[in-house]
Amino acid sequence: MYKIEVEELLDMPIDAAFKMLTDHSNYNLYPGIKAAQLLKSGKDDPNGVGAVREVKLSGATLQEEIIRFEPNKVIEYRITHAKPLRIHHPGGRMEFTEEGDKTRVNWTSEFGMQFPLLGSMLDNYFGPRMAKSFSNLLQGVASRYRFFNR
16 A cells, blocks of 8 residues: 655635635646546535546546545545556545645545555555646646636
């Protein structure tokens, strides 16, 4: 298993950061994400608890289920299906904290590639690259917000 921990301070208000990072309809705007669609709406919000979303990346398709959703505070999810990869993903979490007119985002995710003998090598290869992608995505969201809200 590999644990990713990324923390970024985004130059944008918490409500905008939360919406941009949790609404699947924004995902295709970010590098590496080809498309995202809602397969099942959540209980109190389309992207809330119980929502199932499909995210298409450059070389993989993931289905994720939202297991916790508190607006402007936290979203937790788990990947339930992945293809062509075989991934064990007990969960991921984005926590949002307001700091003046900025937002601190702590994003953690734990995963393991399910390949006999090679799994831990693949975890150690993909883990740091995924952490960098998470960081780039967070900074990209802030840049996009600043560009459109000058």
